[in-house]
Amino acid sequence: MLTEEENALLMQTQPGTRMGELMRRYWQPIAAVGEFDTQPIKAIRLLGEDLVLYKDRSGTFGLLERHCAHRRADLSYGVVEDCGLRCNYHGWRYDETGQCIEQPFDDLAYPEAHFKEKIRLRAYPVQAKAGLLWAYLGPSPAPLLPDWGPFHWENGMVQLVFTEVPCNWFQCQENSIDPVHFEWLHSYWSYELRGRSGAPAPRHIKVGFDEFDYGFVYRRIQEGMDETHPLWTVGRTCLWPNALYTGDHFEWRVPVDDTTTLSVGWFFDALAPGHELPGGKRYYHWYSPIKEAETGRWINSHTMNQDFVAWVGQGALADRSLEHLSPSDRGVILMRQKMFEQMDVVAEGGDPTNIFRDPALNRELQLPHPRTGTSGGPVTASPRFPFLAEQPSEIAEIYRQVKAGWGQADGYGRGRTPD
Ligand code: FES
Numbered sequence: 001m002l003t004e005e006e007n008a009l010l011m012q013t014q015p016g017t018r019m020g021e022l023m024r025r026y027w028q029p030i031a032a033v034g035e036f037d038t039q040p041i042k043a044i045r046l047l048g049e050d051l052v053l054y055k056d057r058s059g060t061f062g063l064l065e066r067h068c069a070h071r072r073a074d075l076s077y078g079v080v081e082d083c084g085l086r087c088n089y090h091g092w093r094y095d096e097t098g099q100c101i102e103q104p105f106d107d108l109a110y111p112e113a114h115f116k117e118k119i120r121l122r123a124y125p126v127q128a129k130a131g132l133l134w135a136y137l138g139p140s141p142a143p144l145l146p147d148w149g150p151f152h153w154e155n156g157m158v159q160l161v162f163t164e165v166p167c168n169w170f171q172c173q174e175n176s177i178d179p180v181h182f183e184w185l186h187s188y189w190s191y192e193l194r195g196r197s198g199a200p201a202p203r204h205i206k207v208g209f210d211e212f213d214y215g216f217v218y219r220r221i222q223e224g225m226d227e228t229h230p231l232w233t234v235g236r237t238c239l240w241p242n243a244l245y246t247g248d249h250f251e252w253r254v255p256v257d258d259t260t261t262l263s264v265g266w267f268f269d270a271l272a273p274g275h276e277l278p279g280g281k282r283y284y285h286w287y288s289p290i291k292e293a294e295t296g297r298w299i300n301s302h303t304m305n306q307d308f309v310a311w312v313g314q315g316a317l318a319d320r321s322l323e324h325l326s327p328s329d330r331g332v333i334l335m336r337q338k339m340f341e342q343m344d345v346v347a348e349g350g351d352p353t354n355i356f357r358d359p360a361l362n363r364e365l366q367l368p369h370p371r372t373g374t375s376g377g378p379v380t381a382s383p384r385f386p387f388l389a390e391q392p393s394e395i396a397e398i399y400r401q402v403k404a405g406w407g408q409a410d411g412y413g414r415g416r417t418p419d
């Protein structure tokens with residue numbers, strides 16, 4: 001159980017707060033690269049700051065504070081130019097460093113004033129990687145964007161799935177080190193929701209947690225398993241500071257502000273040998289709703305939607321002073337302790353853990369999981385993407401073709417292993 005003060009510390013996202021400053025030391029995924037093929041400007045909120053993300057006509061991405069330095073118009077309604085973003089109100093133009101590079105009236109009427117040279121917006125670096133756009137809001141110099149090994153897997157389809165979740169990011173991340181919830185939130189509840197057909201997952205009888213270079217690993221033994229099972233020998237990764245990696249997909253819990261999280265999923269589905277990507281395209285992005293349109297209730301039909309139900313159910317800001325933790329929560333406790341320790345490291349001017357600055361040490365970083373290469377369920381005539389609801393039909397068709405390539409008989413038809 002935490003004190004109210006400790007509880008509050010864990011949930012801060014604003015600049016100048018201890019957790020806000022810690023999270024600013026890490027690159028955060030904020031959108032899909034492909035979104036900018038059709039719409040070059042997007043309003044972004046990240047770590048409590050209102051920003052605008054754009055791709056100019058020469059292909060350069062910029063991330064600037066949302067409001068124009070002149071009279072504060074909203075730059076997410078601006079105009080992208082060959083270089084930079086132009087405010088729609090009086091035409092001031094900024095480049096990706098935030099520097100004002102044009103003031104149409106002043107440049108013409110008072111060129112000797114060089115007023116634009118004195119104007120600069122707050123700007124943050126943006127990088128594209130693995131189909132995602134990543135932002136870094138911390139102090140310079142920015143660390144390297146981690147080069148996780150799965151980003152190099154080539155022969156497969158990648159889905160980038162975004163959901164806005166109306167609660168604090170840290171309670172979402174605590175779910176990344178919670179093996180027992182799988183048995184109940186996903187398996188037993190699903191068994192109930194489908195009318196008690198089939199069988200729920202075997203009971204957990206042992207869990208284990210270990211820290212390693214990139215975060216924590218959690219392990220489980222369920223009835224019928226022994227300690228040679230990969231879920232015990234290898235486990236699953238709670239990736240520091242705000243992600244889960246299961247062997248076939250990543251889930252980031254990105255702090256939008258204190259009471260909003262952007263869930264970003266990166267799902268890989270391998271092609272069967274000899275098969276090519278349908279349509280020749282690797283990355284597909286989509287936004288998944290969190291509520292049923294008809295009832296206004298949380299969607300409960302898919303794995304991550306079930307997680308969302310648990311997270312938002314804890315309240316917009318979970319009150320950990322009211323909890324009663326049990327031995328199954330040892331991983332949660334370890335992660336909280338590590339967060340407090342790392343807030344101190346940053347407050348004292350140090351680099352926190354899992355920061356990469358040497359390019360030689362940031363190449364295809366291997367995570368402790370065998371590549372499973374499939375995020376789907378059993379290979380059937382109509383495979384269903386199991387993680388998030390309302391996959392667009394054109395992406396569902398590509399997914400169907402990728403899964404169908406495997407046929408019925410190979411190892412990829414076994415169904416997924418627990419998260
Ligand atoms: S408010 Fe942006 S140019 Fe005037």
Ligand SMILES: [Fe+2]
Pocket residue numbers: 175181182185186303307419
């Ligand atoms: Fe889960």
